Amino acid sequence: MTHDYDVIVVGGGPVGGWTARNIAKAGLKVAVIEEHMKVGEPVQCAGIITPRVFDMVEFADKSILNEVKGANIYSPAGNKLTIGTEKVQAKIIDRTKFDSLIMDSAMNEGAELITGNRVTGLVMGEHCEVTVGDKTLKSKLIIGADGAKSNVRSWLGLEEPAYYLNGFGADIEGVKIPHDKVNVFFGSQLAPNFFAWMIPAGDIVRVGLCMREGQDTVYHYFKKLFEGGSASAPLLEGSQVAKTYAGIIPLGLPTKTYADRGMIVGDAASHVKATSGGGIYPGLVCAQHCAQTAIEALEADDTSEKMLANYQKAWLKDIGDELKKDIMIHKVFASLTDEQIEDVFNMVSDEETLAVINKVGDIDYPSRLGWMLLKREPKLLKYAGKFLRYGLRGR
Numbered sequence: 001m002t003h004d005y006d007v008i009v010v011g012g013g014p015v016g017g018w019t020a021r022n023i024a025k026a027g028l029k030v031a032v033i034e035e036h037m038k039v040g041e042p043v044q045c046a047g048i049i050t051p052r053v054f055d056m057v058e059f060a061d062k063s064i065l066n067e068v069k070g071a072n073i074y075s076p077a078g079n080k081l082t083i084g085t086e087k088v089q090a091k092i093i094d095r096t097k098f099d100s101l102i103m104d105s106a107m108n109e110g111a112e113l114i115t116g117n118r119v120t121g122l123v124m125g126e127h128c129e130v131t132v133g134d135k136t137l138k139s140k141l142i143i144g145a146d147g148a149k150s151n152v153r154s155w156l157g158l159e160e161p162a163y164y165l166n167g168f169g170a171d172i173e174g175v176k177i178p179h180d181k182v183n184v185f186f187g188s189q190l191a192p193n194f195f196a197w198m199i200p201a202g203d204i205v206r207v208g209l210c211m212r213e214g215q216d217t218v219y220h221y222f223k224k225l226f227e228g229g230s231a232s233a234p235l236l237e238g239s240q241v242a243k244t245y246a247g248i249i250p251l252g253l254p255t256k257t258y259a260d261r262g263m264i265v266g267d268a269a270s271h272v273k274a275t276s277g278g279g280i281y282p283g284l285v286c287a288q289h290c291a292q293t294a295i296e297a298l299e300a301d302d303t304s305e306k307m308l309a310n311y312q313k314a315w316l317k318d319i320g321d322e323l324k325k326d327i328m329i330h331k332v333f334a335s336l337t338d339e340q341i342e343d344v345f346n347m348v349s350d351e352e353t354l355a356v357i358n359k360v361g362d363i364d365y366p367s368r369l370g371w372m373l374l375k376r377e378p379k380l381l382k383y384a385g386k387f388l389r390y391g392l393r394g395r
C-alpha cells in the first residue's frame with residue numbers, strides 16, 4: 001500500500017512543530033498542515049514560559065524578549081504581595097518567532113510544511129485519508145495538534161474538553177511597572193474565577209485576563225482594568241493599546257488521547273496547566289511522548305489503538321498527575337469568594353511563608369507549593385476539603 005507520508009500532523013503551532021521535529025529526526029516522512037499562511041500568526045498568547053522550556057528547545061532562546069524574577073500579586077481589596085528572588089523565574093517570548101523557530105527545526109530534520117491549507121476531513125480505513133483542499137493525502141498515522149477546537153479530536157471520536165476559559169489581551173505601551181516582575185490581579189471586580197495579568201515584554205506590556213464567561217464578558221472586564229478604583233488602573237494611566245488578541249484555553253483532561261491510527265496532543269488534548277492557562281510547557285512535554293510512541297508504532301508496523309495507548313500511559317506518568325491536581329486547585333480557587341481569597345492572602349503574607357513560596361514556587365508544578373503551604377499553615381486546610389471533593393468528581 002502506498003502512503004504519501006508516515007505521519008500527518010494537523011496544526012503548525014509549537015506542539016505540532018515539536019511533535020513533527022521529533023518524528024522527522026527518527027528518519028520518518030512527516031507533513032505538518034497549517035491553515036494559516038504563516039506559522040505563529042495570529043498570536044493568541046501572553047508568551048510567558050519557564051526556563052525549563054528552553055532545556056527542551058534550546059535554540060528557541062532567540063525568541064526571548066524579557067526575563068522576570070518575580071511577581072506583584074494584588075488581592076481583591078488591592079493589597080500587594082511581592083514574591084521573587086534573584087533567579088529568573090520566567091521568560092517572555094515573541095510567540096511568532098518561537099513557533100517559527102520550532103517549525104524551522106522540524107523542517108531541518110526533514111519534515112514538510114504545508115501552509116495556507118485547512119484540513120477539512122478525515123476518513124479512516126486501511127490508512128488515514130486526510131482531505132486538504134481538493135486533495136486527499138494518505139498517511140499511516142495522524143496526529144491532531146490542531147488546538148483547543150480540534151477537528152481531529154472529533155474525527156477520532158475523542159472527548160471534548162470539560163470546559164473552556166476565554167482570554168482577551170493587548171500589547172500596551174506606557175504601562176508603569178518594573179520590567180523584572182509580572183503583575184497579577186485577583187478578585188471578582190477584575191477577573192472573576194481566574195486572574196488578570198501585566199507582563200513586561202520589552203517595549204510593551206502584555207495586559208490581559210481569562211475567565212470562564214464568554215468573550216463579550218471578558219472584553220467588558222478587560223476595560224474595567226483601566227477604570228479608577230481598581231489596583232490596575234493607576235498602572236495603566238496614560239497608556240496606549242497597540243494591539244489586541246483573544247483566544248480560548250481548554251481545561252479538563254480527556255480520558256483518551258489516542259484511537260486507531262491517531263493521537264491528539266497539546267491544546268487539542270487539553271494539555272494545559274489549569275492554574276495559569278499555560279499550555280506551552282505541558283504541550284511540548286506531551287509532544288515528545290507522542291512522537292516517541294509514533295516512532296515505536298511505525299517501527300513495529302502497529303498503529304492500533306492498543307499500541308498507541310502507550311502514549312497516554314507515558315504522558316500521564318510524566319505530567320498527568322500535576323495537570324490533574326492543577327485542575328482541582330483551579331476549581332477550588334474559582335469557587336472562592338473575594339473574602340476567602342483575601343483570607344488566603346493574609347494567611348500567606350508573613351515573611352516565613354513568603355520565603356517558602358520563593359523557595360518552592362514553580363509555575364509548571366504549582367501543586368508542590370500547595371502541599372508545602374498546607375503543611376505550614378493548617379488554617380488553609382479549611383479549603384483543602386473542596387480540593388478533595390473536586391478530585392473525586394473527576395474532570
Ligand SMILES: Cc1cc2nc3c(=O)[nH]c(=O)nc-3n(C[C@H](O)[C@H](O)[C@H](O)COP(=O)(O)OP(=O)(O)OC[C@H]3O[C@@H](n4cnc5c(N)ncnc54)[C@H](O)[C@@H]3O)c2cc1C
Pocket residue numbers: 010011012013014015016033034035036040044045046047048049117118119120145146147148150151167168169208246247248249265266267268272277278279280281283
Ligand atoms: C489569552 C491566552 C494567553 C495565553 N498565554 C499563555 C502563556 O503565557 N504561556 C503559555 O504557556 N501558554 C499560554 N496560552 C496557551 C497557549 O497559547 C497554548 O497552550 C499553545 O498555543 C498550544 O499550542 P498547540 O500547538 O497545542 O496549539 P495552537 O498554538 O493553537 O496551534 C494549533 C494550530 O493548528 C492550526 N489548525 C487548527 N485546525 C486546523 C485544521 N483543520 N487544519 C490545519 N491547521 C489547523 C491552527 O491554525 C494553529 O496554528 C495562552 C492562551 C490564551 C488564549
